[in-house]
Amino acid sequence: MFEKIDHVGIAVSDLEAAMKLYRDQVGLECSGTEIVEEQKVKVAFFPVGQSKVELLESTDPDGPVGKFIEKKGEGIHHLSFRVSNIDEKIKQLKEQGVALIDEKPRYGAGGARIAFLHPKSTGGVLIELCERDQ
Numbered sequence: 001m002f003e004k005i006d007h008v009g010i011a012v013s014d015l016e017a018a019m020k021l022y023r024d025q026v027g028l029e030c031s032g033t034e035i036v037e038e039q040k041v042k043v044a045f046f047p048v049g050q051s052k053v054e055l056l057e058s059t060d061p062d063g064p065v066g067k068f069i070e071k072k073g074e075g076i077h078h079l080s081f082r083v084s085n086i087d088e089k090i091k092q093l094k095e096q097g098v099a100l101i102d103e104k105p106r107y108g109a110g111g112a113r114i115a116f117l118h119p120k121s122t123g124g125v126l127i128e129l130c131e132r133d134q
Contacts, residue, residue: 001089006082006112006130007045007052011065012074015057019044022053036109041065043109054080054109078116078126086113086131093117105131 012018015033022028028046035042040063046053056077058066068077083089086105094100099118108114108130117127 001084003082003084005051006080006128006132007054008076009054009056009078009080009128010075011068011072011077012055012057013069015042015044015055018055018057022046022055028053034109035059036107038107039064039109041109045110078128080114080128080130083129083131086115086129089129090115098122105129 010018019030019033022044023030023046028048031045031047031052033042033044037059040058040060041056042059043057044055046055056065058064058069060066061070065077090100090103090105094103099121100115101118102115105113105115108128110132113131115129117129119126
């Protein structure tokens with residue numbers, strides 16, 4: 001079961017400039033930054049109610065976010081849904097014929113276990129499953 005929207009991931013070329021925009025113009029407070037080596041990104045989180053805006057800057061042009069920006073430019077990268085049991089949700093979606101990028105969870109920002117669904121099965125939207133302890 002999907003519990004809520006965990007976050008909206010936004011690909012940016014310059015994290016510091018984007019953070020300034022979201023802080024100074026939009027009026028959100030940053031709850032922290034983190035480098036996720038496995039995903040080749042530096043991220044900043046801005047809580048909004050029970051969800052977050054996640055800004056993603058690539059640390060490697062050949063990483064997923066770097067390739068996304070090269071192909072499509074800056075903008076919404078993915079939509080993340082919170083799940084309570086990511087392993088069960090992956091199994092269920094696979095049985096339903098949903099194309100998966102990740103058949104096993106991997107590490108994401110904030111200590112989350114994550115897995116991505118392929119956009120060809122989700123109307124062109126990159127969807128992330130996100131399981132957190134909290």
